[in-house]
Amino acid sequence: MAELSEFPIEVHEAASAPASTQNVVPLxxxxxxxxxxxxxxxxxxxxxxxxxxxxxxxxQALEEALGNGEIDTTITALGTxxxxxxxYPGVWLIEHYNVADSLMAKFIEVTRLxxxxxxxxxxxxxxxxxxxxxxxxxxxxxxx
Amino acid sequence: xxxxxxxxxxxxxxxxxxxxxLKFCAATASMMAMPPGMIPVVAAALEKARRPSVVYLSxxxxxGCLESLTRSHSPSVEGLIFDAISLxxxxxxxxxxxxxxxxxxxxxxxxxxxxxxxxxxGSIPLKDGGQYSTIAGMTxxxxxxxxxxxxxxxxxxxxxxxxxxxxxxxxNPTGAVPVTDIVxxxxxxxxxxxPPIPTVITGVLAHYLTFGTIPELxxxxxxxxxxxxxxxxxxxxxPFYDQGKFAKTFDDEGARKGWCLFELGCKGPTTxxxxxxxxxxxxxxxxxxxxxxxxxxxxxxxWDAGSFYEALSAPAADVSKWxxxxxxAGAVAGAGIGLKSMRKRKEAAxxxxxxxxxxxxx
Numbered sequence: 001m002a003e004l005s006e007f008p009i010e011v012h013e014a015a016s017a018p019a020s021t022q023n024v025v026p027l028x029x030x031x032x033x034x035x036x037x038x039x040x041x042x043x044x045x046x047x048x049x050x051x052x053x054x055x056x057x058x059x060q061a062l063e064e065a066l067g068n069g070e071i072d073t074t075i076t077a078l079g080t081x082x083x084x085x086x087x088y089p090g091v092w093l094i095e096h097y098n099v100a101d102s103l104m105a106k107f108i109e110v111t112r113l114x115x116x117x118x119x120x121x122x123x124x125x126x127x128x129x130x131x132x133x134x135x136x137x138x139x140x141x142x143x144x
Numbered sequence: 145x146x147x148x149x150x151x152x153x154x155x156x157x158x159x160x161x162x163x164x165x166l167k168f169c170a171a172t173a174s175m176m177a178m179p180p181g182m183i184p185v186v187a188a189a190l191e192k193a194r195r196p197s198v199v200y201l202s203x204x205x206x207x208g209c210l211e212s213l214t215r216s217h218s219p220s221v222e223g224l225i226f227d228a229i230s231l232x233x234x235x236x237x238x239x240x241x242x243x244x245x246x247x248x249x250x251x252x253x254x255x256x257x258x259x260x261x262x263x264x265x266g267s268i269p270l271k272d273g274g275q276y277s278t279i280a281g282m283t284x285x286x287x288x289x290x291x292x293x294x295x296x297x298x299x300x301x302x303x304x305x306x307x308x309x310x311x312x313x314x315x316n317p318t319g320a321v322p323v324t325d326i327v328x329x330x331x332x333x334x335x336x337x338x339p340p341i342p343t344v345i346t347g348v349l350a351h352y353l354t355f356g357t358i359p360e361l362x363x364x365x366x367x368x369x370x371x372x373x374x375x376x377x378x379x380x381x382x383p384f385y386d387q388g389k390f391a392k393t394f395d396d397e398g399a400r401k402g403w404c405l406f407e408l409g410c411k412g413p414t415t416x417x418x419x420x421x422x423x424x425x426x427x428x429x430x431x432x433x434x435x436x437x438x439x440x441x442x443x444x445x446x447w448d449a450g451s452f453y454e455a456l457s458a459p460a461a462d463v464s465k466w467x468x469x470x471x472x473a474g475a476v477a478g479a480g481i482g483l484k485s486m487r488k489r490k491e492a493a494x495x496x497x498x499x500x501x502x503x504x505x506x
Contacts, residue, residue, distance in 0.1 A: 046183065077167060105175075
């Protein structure tokens with residue numbers, strides 16, 4: 001039987017990335033407006049990037065246009081989330097991944113600090129209880 | 145999960161932090177195609193939501209819709225939606241069988257009248273007394289009538305339950321009809337697609353959990369959040385259509401460059417669904433991204449709407465010429481004519497008339 005390599009198959013390079021949808025520049029203008037609003041009235045804006053038709057090349061172009069800022073952090077809760085401040089302070093790129101590491105949601109938040117980074121009072125309370133229990137469990141050891 | 149706990153309490157008991165919960169809400173809002181400003185509203189509502197009992201009825205269907213639905217049940221953020229409902233009756237998934245299984249359905253009707261949700265998969269045969277599909281000696285018609293009578297709402301999962309689908313295709317040997325032909329006095333949400341996108345199914349459930357109401361629907365009973373735009377209007381290849389760049393065969397230069405598949409039979413312009421933005425297989429791609437025209441599977445009678453590979457209308461002239469001309473003329477007259485033609489296209493889609501070249505020109 002002939003080997004696969006003996007068949008006269010012509011291999012073409014994969015198609016180049018689809019061209020741009022031209023959505024990047026309007027998005028950057030939207031971000032500029034949101035920054036003005038944040039500065040003038042402390043009002044935050046969230047943009048759902050997955051709801052806008054964009055090619056992978058567009059998303060890459062957008063991320064390059066926004067660049068990297070001072071903060072790049074990871075949340076580990078129901079999979080990872082990456083929260084990055086861009087080179088424009090107050091403009092954050094937020095990506096939520098599930099446990100299987102596939103992208104669930106992708107937002108641009110224009111805000112002073114994304115809400116999800118703050119510790120919640122109920123979680124603080126649960127943590128306080130855990131710490132108190134740990135300290136009371138340790139006490140007999142210290143008196144020995 | 146005990147039924148008296150709210151979803152928020154239940155998730156906290158499972159050790160899910162507020163950050164995890166907010167992430168779940170953000171992903172859910174994105175999945176429901178809601179403006180991101182609604183995320184705090186979704187969070188507040190889901191925090192307090194109590195899980196409804198769900199009865200999933202399987203009639204003349206292939207179980208493809210259930211496959212699609214369970215694919216979103218990975219250990220993931222969407223998976224939490226399944227923690228938020230109590231799927232009490234589903235033939236393929238439930239552990240018990242026979243009388244025990246049917247007993248559960250009867251108990252739900254008795255114990256939660258007016259509160260449970262009914263999900264229907266498949267069309268219902270009416271010919272010859274409905275004998276072509278029966279479960280436990282009851283016809284599909286009798287089961288649907290009995291179960292829907294006391295339901296809060298009915299959700300038709302897939303094109304068969306929504307519009308009759310393949311069982312209803314010509315010559316319709318079993319006299320198949322959609323759910324809406326039978327259930328007249330309850331809200332019915334149609335979630336068509338062959339199969340529907342899993343996140344659209346869970347998105348509709350999430351909407352019900354969040355607001356306790358049914359979402360805004362189009363003339364075909366489909367949630368506007370997911371079926372409000374055509375595939376064509378949200379397609380990343382749309383710019384090529386506007387530029388008059390079309391693939392003429394599956395292996396020509398246009399196909400390799402990812403140009404518009406209109407001439408290869410793409411039903412994107414007359415098909416309302418969320419594939420182009422929500423995508424399939426954990427957001428990997430959708431048919432057009434894989435180089436195949438849209439089949440129009442979320443539209444009524446798509447199976448009888450002619451060849452999948454025939455252009456919506458057979459263009460008399462070279463399509464690229466008129467598309468270019470339309471762009472040139474469009475600057476002045478575009479807006480008004482565009483609206484008119486959009487409405488005409490929508491009406492044509494509803495009546496399932498073929499759309500002509502003239503309709504698509506503007």
